[in-house]
Amino acid sequence: MSGQYDEELARRLQRREPQAMADLYDRFGRLTYSVILAIVRDSGVAEDLVQETFLRVWNRAQAFEPGKGALGPWLLAIARNRAIDYIRSVQSRMDRNSYEFDVREHPSLFVDMEREVLNTDHARVIRAALAKLTDNQRKVIELAYYEGLSQSEMAERLGQPLGTVKTWVRSALQLLREDIGQVVSA
Amino acid sequence: MSCEELQEQYGAYALGTLDRSESGELREHLETNCANCVPGVRKALSLVTVLSGGVELKDPPKRLRKRVLALVNPVVVKGNAWQLGWSLAALLAIMLLAVAIPAKKQAEDTARLEQALSVLNDPAAKDVSFGTAEKPARGRVFVSPTKGVVFIAANLPKLDKGRAFELWTIPANGKPVPQGTFQAEADATAVYVRQGALEQPVAVAVSVEPEGGSAQPTTTPFIVSKIGS
Numbered sequence: 001m002s003g004q005y006d007e008e009l010a011r012r013l014q015r016r017e018p019q020a021m022a023d024l025y026d027r028f029g030r031l032t033y034s035v036i037l038a039i040v041r042d043s044g045v046a047e048d049l050v051q052e053t054f055l056r057v058w059n060r061a062q063a064f065e066p067g068k069g070a071l072g073p074w075l076l077a078i079a080r081n082r083a084i085d086y087i088r089s090v091q092s093r094m095d096r097n098s099y100e101f102d103v104r105e106h107p108s109l110f111v112d113m114e115r116e117v118l119n120t121d122h123a124r125v126i127r128a129a130l131a132k133l134t135d136n137q138r139k140v141i142e143l144a145y146y147e148g149l150s151q152s153e154m155a156e157r158l159g160q161p162l163g164t165v166k167t168w169v170r171s172a173l174q175l176l177r178e179d180i181g182q183v184v185s186a
Numbered sequence: 187m188s189c190e191e192l193q194e195q196y197g198a199y200a201l202g203t204l205d206r207s208e209s210g211e212l213r214e215h216l217e218t219n220c221a222n223c224v225p226g227v228r229k230a231l232s233l234v235t236v237l238s239g240g241v242e243l244k245d246p247p248k249r250l251r252k253r254v255l256a257l258v259n260p261v262v263v264k265g266n267a268w269q270l271g272w273s274l275a276a277l278l279a280i281m282l283l284a285v286a287i288p289a290k291k292q293a294e295d296t297a298r299l300e301q302a303l304s305v306l307n308d309p310a311a312k313d314v315s316f317g318t319a320e321k322p323a324r325g326r327v328f329v330s331p332t333k334g335v336v337f338i339a340a341n342l343p344k345l346d347k348g349r350a351f352e353l354w355t356i357p358a359n360g361k362p363v364p365q366g367t368f369q370a371e372a373d374a375t376a377v378y379v380r381q382g383a384l385e386q387p388v389a390v391a392v393s394v395e396p397e398g399g400s401a402q403p404t405t406t407p408f409i410v411s412k413i414g415s
Contacts, residue, residue, distance in 0.1 A: 018255065021254065025254050030244075031239075033250065034241050038241045045309075049307065050246065051253050055257050055300050073235040084202065089309060089310055089332060122236065122239050126239050127240050130237075145237055151205065152205050170198070173201070176233060177233055
């Protein structure tokens with residue numbers, strides 16, 4: 001589907017058309033559920049968090065810029081943040097609060113972003129890029145992406161110096177940027 | 187730190203791996219709409235978001251679509267809401283309130299629903315019900331130490347003019363902490379949501395106070411419920 005479709009969908013969300021929510025769910029519901037489930041690993045919790053994610057998009061659609069913003073990436077950032085917030089809460093790791101997520105998922109940060117980054121054709125590219133990382137690089141990306149661990153927490157978990165973990169994170173992101181760069185214009 | 191130095195942190199910030207102390211400076215800097223750093227963080231966020239496209243796809247249950255759509259297109263459910271699950275009853279109560287009110291107020295109530303959901307979805311949240319034959323006000327309170335409080339009640343007593351109900355959380359040290367005032371609907375029900383972190387209470391209470399609220403209860407609370415550990 002085109003970016004023009006997402007732009008119109010965002011405008012309909014701003015007009016608070018209930019059918020727009022249905023179309024948004026049909027477009028991104030499966031991927032949203034999959035991302036959240038991959039993080040929380042509990043289907044019941046994942047359902048609750050999908051509901052919370054879509055409600056948040058509905059409530060904040062007015063702050064979104066339909067002509068410039070990327071709807072899918074914004075929604076998925078919210079979904080991941082909700083899931084990470086949940087598992088941090090379960091594990092009593094609340095040193096980073098919801099405010100931090102609010103800032104990182106503000107619609108203004110999703111302006112001028114490539115809208116087709118979630119194209120299914122790109123899934124193979126992404127998996128291939130992840131497969132090319134060293135075990136340590138992949139591990140830190142997974143701990144960050146799926147468990148929401150900070151670099152200090154990763155250092156503790158892996159029994160490695162903080163500087164080493166920071167190097168792994170930086171080099172992993174650099175390699176991913178090089179490999180997936182064509183997809184995200186990063 | 188200069189933009190050049192902050193640039194080193196874009197990726198880790200987007201991924202969420204910076205510790206709070208580390209991310210604070212970049213976060214504050216982004217609030218200045220820096221022409222260098224905002225686009226840089228956008229690109230980093232773009233990279234992190236695209237990783238979502240690599241997850242193994244799973245089909246959500248069909249009921250999930252209905253649940254999501256019910257948030258914006260609520261339907262009246264026949265039967266006694268108090269016999270439904272408490273979480274569902276809380277959400278329905280808030281959603282049904284939103285149907286009968288103007289659009290501006292509806293947006294406020296939708297936000298209230300979102301706040302209530304965050305409390306109800308918090309696995310650390312504890313809940314307690316109240317109401318006996320001697321004390322007919324009945325309902326339930328959900329308390330999340332990080333998200334806030336959701337209070338749902340029926341059969342609330344009629345208030346004199348200038349008075350309001352005030353919700354209290356009572357921590358282990360015993361001194362009640364005010365959590366705000368609220369009024370009942372015409373049918374003697376109330377759904378009250380107070381967002382924000384609070385000290386884990388050992389009990390919750392409701393008393394009748396002047397409309398502006400009190401710093402400490404000035405009347406004997408007519409609802410007092412202990413929260414299990």
